[in-house]
Amino acid sequence: EIVLTQSPDTLSMSPGERATLSCRASQSVSSYLAWYQQKPGQAPRLLIYDASKRATGIPARFSGSGSGTDFTLTISSLEPEDFAVYYCQQRTDWPYGFTFGPGTKVDIK
Amino acid sequence: QVQLMQSGAEVKMPGASVKVSCKASGYIFTGYHMHWVRQAPGQGLEWMGWINPNSGGTNYAQKFQGRVTMTRDTSITTSFMELNSLRSDDTAVYYCARDRNSMASAGVPNWFDPWGQGTLVTVSS
Numbered sequence: 001e002i003v004l005t006q007s008p009d010t011l012s013m014s015p016g017e018r019a020t021l022s023c024r025a026s027q028s029v030s031s032y033l034a035w036y037q038q039k040p041g042q043a044p045r046l047l048i049y050d051a052s053k054r055a056t057g058i059p060a061r062f063s064g065s066g067s068g069t070d071f072t073l074t075i076s077s078l079e080p081e082d083f084a085v086y087y088c089q090q091r092t093d094w095p096y097g098f099t100f101g102p103g104t105k106v107d108i109k
Numbered sequence: 110q111v112q113l114m115q116s117g118a119e120v121k122m123p124g125a126s127v128k129v130s131c132k133a134s135g136y137i138f139t140g141y142h143m144h145w146v147r148q149a150p151g152q153g154l155e156w157m158g159w160i161n162p163n164s165g166g167t168n169y170a171q172k173f174q175g176r177v178t179m180t181r182d183t184s185i186t187t188s189f190m191e192l193n194s195l196r197s198d199d200t201a202v203y204y205c206a207r208d209r210n211s212m213a214s215a216g217v218p219n220w221f222d223p224w225g226q227g228t229l230v231t232v233s234s
Contacts, residue, residue, distance in 0.1 A: 038154075
């Protein structure tokens with residue numbers, strides 16, 4: 001089973017700063033990686049899929065990069081609504097299973 | 110617009126079963142895989158499995174095999190997730206989530222978008 005590790009656990013930032021979140025897979029997942037944002041009391045929301053493609057309606061300040069085992073989610077300039085928990089997720093080939101990373105919380109410094 | 114409306118909160122005794130429903134609207138129900146994910150209080154996301162609403166085919170996470178059953182009723186565009194032999198550590202919010210890509214375009218399950226509002230299942234004696 002592929003294990004995803006996210007770092008850091010918590011990122012304390014100020015609005016306007018650049019945030020860089022990391023996700024590492026225990027073995028190559030090619031580009032089969034997505035990022036989700038979850039705010040308290042809400043369902044997760046897809047931000048990035050296929051490692052670097054923004055989902056519909058996602059602002060351009062969110063970007064994803066990486067392939068293989070190392071991936072990054074970058075928020076170029078934090079807005080107040082971006083303080084949330086971010087999860088990475090991978091998909092394996094047949095029979096197409098999925099796993100999530102443990103999450104990174106971005107909170108206000 | 111695409112909507113996934115889940116059934117209400119449940120309280121169950123240990124050893125019981127729970128069946129959560131997810132009513133889909135705004136798209137062709139049989140054209141997209143449906144996923145189920147759960148989240149224990151204060152914890153992360155845990156994928157449980159998916160169902161192909163067209164064929165009824167499923168794939169369950171190994172952790173839940175033998176205890177979970179995902180079904181669908183195409184006549185009412187609703188997916189169901191039933192979990193048996195409930196334990197206290199099954200207390201969680203259970204989400205359904207539609208696949209981002211149609212089966213016609215992608216063929217295989219992909220990413221989860223959008224999600225239902227979640228259903229809290231509490232297991233307690």
